[in-house]
Amino acid sequence: xxxxxxxxxxxxxxxxxxxxxxxxxxxxxxxxxxxxxxxxxxxxxxxxxxxxxxxxxxxxxxxxxxxxxxxxxxxxxxxxxxxxxxxxxxxxxxxxxxxxxxxxxxxxxxxxxxxxxxxxxxxxxxxxxxxxxxxxxxxxxxxxxxxxxxxxxxxxxxxxxxxxxxxxxxxxxxxxxxxxxxxxxxxxxxxxxxxxxxxxxxxxxxxxxxxxxxxxxxxxxxxxxxxxxxxxxxxxxxxxxxxxxxxxxxxxxxxxxxxxxxxxxxxxxxxxxxxxxxxxxxxxxxxxxxxxxxxxxxxxxxxxxxxxxxxxxxxxxxxxxxxxxxxxxxxxxxxxxxxxxxxxxxxxxxxxxxxxxxxxxxxxxxxxxxxxxxxxxxxxxxxxxxx
Ligand SMILES: *Cc1c(COP(=O)(O)O)cnc(C)c1O
Numbered sequence: 001x002x003x004x005x006x007x008x009x010x011x012x013x014x015x016x017x018x019x020x021x022x023x024x025x026x027x028x029x030x031x032x033x034x035x036x037x038x039x040x041x042x043x044x045x046x047x048x049x050x051x052x053x054x055x056x057x058x059x060x061x062x063x064x065x066x067x068x069x070x071x072x073x074x075x076x077x078x079x080x081x082x083x084x085x086x087x088x089x090x091x092x093x094x095x096x097x098x099x100x101x102x103x104x105x106x107x108x109x110x111x112x113x114x115x116x117x118x119x120x121x122x123x124x125x126x127x128x129x130x131x132x133x134x135x136x137x138x139x140x141x142x143x144x145x146x147x148x149x150x151x152x153x154x155x156x157x158x159x160x161x162x163x164x165x166x167x168x169x170x171x172x173x174x175x176x177x178x179x180x181x182x183x184x185x186x187x188x189x190x191x192x193x194x195x196x197x198x199x200x201x202x203x204x205x206x207x208x209x210x211x212x213x214x215x216x217x218x219x220x221x222x223x224x225x226x227x228x229x230x231x232x233x234x235x236x237x238x239x240x241x242x243x244x245x246x247x248x249x250x251x252x253x254x255x256x257x258x259x260x261x262x263x264x265x266x267x268x269x270x271x272x273x274x275x276x277x278x279x280x281x282x283x284x285x286x287x288x289x290x291x292x293x294x295x296x297x298x299x300x301x302x303x304x305x306x307x308x309x310x311x312x313x314x315x316x317x318x319x320x321x322x323x324x325x326x327x328x329x330x331x332x333x334x335x336x337x338x339x340x341x342x343x344x345x346x347x348x349x350x351x352x353x354x355x356x357x358x359x360x361x362x363x364x365x366x367x368x369x370x371x372x373x374x375x376x377x378x379x380x381x382x383x384x385x386x387x
Contacts, residue, residue, distance in 0.1 A: 032231060074097050079099070133284075134160060134282065287344055295374075
């Protein structure tokens with residue numbers, strides 16, 4: 001649960017007069033859904049990421065669901081995903097009747113490890129879904145090689161990665177299609193919302209049919225679809241927010257660098273690893289605190305600084321946990337298990353002031369100092385250990 005009493009919050013979405021004016025314009029137009037704002041937002045988001053097509057959805061999760069259906073993935077198929085992600089990456093695979101297969105991650109970026117992906121490919125593998133953790137793209141060259149050799153498509157869960165770049169090119173077209181989310185914890189928001197980008201006109205067509213009841217003409221339904229439409233009010237907000245994206249990313253880059261400067265030499269804490277050839281979005285600022293994470297988290301909350309574990313590993317959720325053999329996960333996902341015990345995300349939203357950045361760093365320094373000074377310096381077993 002978010003700690004609403006915290007002095008410094010993890011997220012602080014900012015919607016102002018421009019967004020209010022855009023919504024007002026839509027309300028007065030009388031077109032509240034299925035209209036020009038959705039067309040424009042999808043296309044403008046696609047243009048920003050150098051993709052041919054952008055199809056809007058009411059949530060990021062429905063966008064993921066549609067993306068998998070548009071690829072023809074269904075029962076009997078396997079999709080390789082990371083476990084250090086929001087649960088929707090894996091549940092969307094279940095929603096289409098397929099099976100998520102968890103692969104291990106790089107210990108510094110928390111993104112899929114191509115070698116672990118390669119080891120999990122079977123004749124049933126129909127896609128690899130990479131997540132750009134914290135908005136920092138993973139080893140997309142390595143994943144493209146593994147996927148190419150196996151003949152399976154790469155898909156991007158780019159939920160946190162609006163505006164991210166890999167070797168100078170925006171994410172969103174490295175896979176056959178890519179999903180972005182606009183919930184309030186993301187860098188730009190429409191309250192709820194998502195978009196799928198693709199360069200394939202047939203995929204774009206299928207996505208539009210899935211979004212709107214498979215309807216090709218008024219009350220003429222060619223295929224099974226859903227109501228996954230984003231409202232015109234939300235799309236109008238999204239267009240304004242998209243215009244603010246680059247400013248938000250620049251500000252977050254400054255905040256993240258300021259935090260790292262203050263925390264880099266702190267013993268017991270590892271600051272987020274920045275890959276030189278990519279541009280991340282600092283959707284999260286995730287440190288590693290092996291052995292002291294839980295005490296540092298509790299101490300920070302006491303000090304009024306909101307911090308959180310983003311994300312408790314999906315393969316340990318009751319929904320997915322294997323009850324037949326507990327030791328298998330640890331053997332198969334050793335890096336994920338280590339990272340899960342040590343990771344902690346600090347506030348990094350774009351509205352933090354310079355004074356608040358200093359306050360966060362001071363609170364972390366104090367908490368880490370207290371945790372490492374205590375004689376019995378290991379955390380109690382976390383819920384993940386108590387199975
Ligand atoms: C936010 C998020 C999603 C889901 O998006 P919603 O818009 O909340 O449905 C999926 N994957 C990742 C990695 C996310 O961060």
